[in-house]
Amino acid sequence: MNFEPSDRSKDYRERVQRFIRDHIQPVEARYWADVRASDHGGDWRRWKVPSIMEELKARARAEGLWNLFLPDAKLGAGLSTLEYAPIAEETGRSLMAPEVFNCNAPDTGNMEVLWKYGSEEQKARWLTPLLAGEIRSVFCMTEPDVASSDATNMQATVVVEGDDVVINGKKWWSSGLGHPRAKIAIFMARTPDSTADRHHQHSMVLVPLDAPGVEVQRMLPVYGDYDAPHGHGEVHFHNVRVPRGNIIGGPGMGFEIAQGRLGPGRIHHCMRCIGAAEQALDLMIDRGMKRTAFGKPLLNLGGNRERVAEARIAIDQARLLTLYAAWKLDELGALGAMNEISAIKVVAPNVLQKVVDDAIQIHGGAGVSQDTALSGFFAQARSLRLADGPDEVHKGVIARIELARRGFSRSRES
Structure with a gap:
């Protein structure tokens, strides 16, 4: 490699x-x-x-x-x-x-879904303007009334009725929902089918945000910040009816598409985390060397030099692990790189969170203000430890793969 x-x-x-x-x-x-x-x-x-x-x-x-x-x-x-x-x-x-x-995000992931799985009609209507930057999109997966760390808990439904599908359910943390150019949502929900296994009972459907029955309830602040002009919102779908042709890839394809969507997207998220951590480290060093206390630069006090060294080690480790995951994704696809993708999804946001926290400490009150990017980076890091699956889910995937490598099958798990 x-x-x-x-x-x-x-x-x-x-x-x-x-x-x-x-x-x-x-x-x-x-x-x-x-x-x-x-x-x-x-x-x-x-x-x-x-x-x-x-x-x-x-x-x-x-x-x-x-x-x-x-x-x-x-x-x-x-x-x-x-x-x-x-x-x-x-x-x-x-x-x-x-x-x-x-x-x-989430436009990159949505565009990749349409590029890889969308019909020609879906591409012409939605992918083309997204690629041109003329519209924005939303991904609706997480739900307020269930533990969404297990996607099979979804209560929202997509029911096929002849040439239409009828959509019902509640979604929240739908990123980009508040953007003035947000026009289309990819909605993931259950498509009830008693003959299919639990990973083939979900579908992804394209839902125009101006369709009758789509009701944006509110924007959700992250640590008091609404993240305008994009926002993360709660949106309810009441008997929303769209053509059956709006199903991406066909009924029951939701989980397969989600894996294809989330693999590259997690690489992108993690590399952006590493870039943010580099920026936070730069800010930390500049602030620490330009400000003095007790007759010394701040970086020469309280073990701050060690924190700089630890940040450099952690960032470089995270970068190498993420590049390895990217290489393996290119070589073997999302399923072949599942272990590495799960690992970076844990590592990169945690590294960013720690580096930013140290940088905030060096900045004092300025660190928790909006005078620098640090508060935004911290919110990004902490949110990403939940988005696309919490740390615990990814660690569970890693452990399952490791146990299987040693010959312990899933059926023997307690």
Whole structure:
């Protein structure tokens, strides 16, 4: 195995670095200040995207820094997961950058689903405008009334009635729901079938957010921040009727599609975590060397140098593990890399959380304010330890695979 980036990967990474340095960093603080000024207490109906975002997106697209995540040379950059990983790391240094390059969640995962599993009609209607950055999308999976760490607990239903499907259920933490350009949701739910096993009783359906019966209940704050202009919302579906052709891949394909969707997406999340951790470490060192207390730079007090060293070790370990997972995903697919994907999903957010926590401590009161990106990075890290499966679920997967390697079958588990 060889983790050395290809020439194309290096070229894209250097161009992304320059773009972030020259065009995003000078305006990012103002962008988020403008967003917070128009938060309106979580009233997503009044949210607006500052015009600088569209200006930056147009510039990025003109420079060919667009849809870099998609392994399709005609629709995206055509990079492998391993090639894209260092680029995702660079975008993770900024809370704004992923959207500028049309590489932001949940749109990337939704676009990959449509690219890989969607019908030609579904691609024409929804994938094309998503790839163009004209609309945004939502992924509706987690439910408020059940333990969603076990996806088989889902209570929401998709019932086939002739040429239509009827959708009912409650979803929450549906990211991107508050965005003014959010137009379509991928809704995952049970498709009752007594003859199918429990992993073939779920489907994914495309549901326009303006369909009758779709009711956005509220936006959910994360540590008091509504994450405008994207937001994470609770949305209810009451007898929503859409054409049967809106089912992605066919009834019962939900779990298979979810595995295909979440594999690359977790690599992207983890590499962005590593980029955020690098940025937090840079901020920590700069602050620690420029501020003094008791006659010394802060980094020379209280074991802070050791914390810098520990951060460097942890970040590099997390990066290597994530690159290995990316390589294995490219070689063997999501199922073949399940152990490694689960491992990085535990490691990367925890590393980010620890590095950011140390950086916050060095910054003092400024660290918990919105004067730096640290509070946003911390919320990102803590949330990702729940999103796409909590730490405990991923550790359970790793343990099961390890036990099976030693010849202990699942039937012998207690």
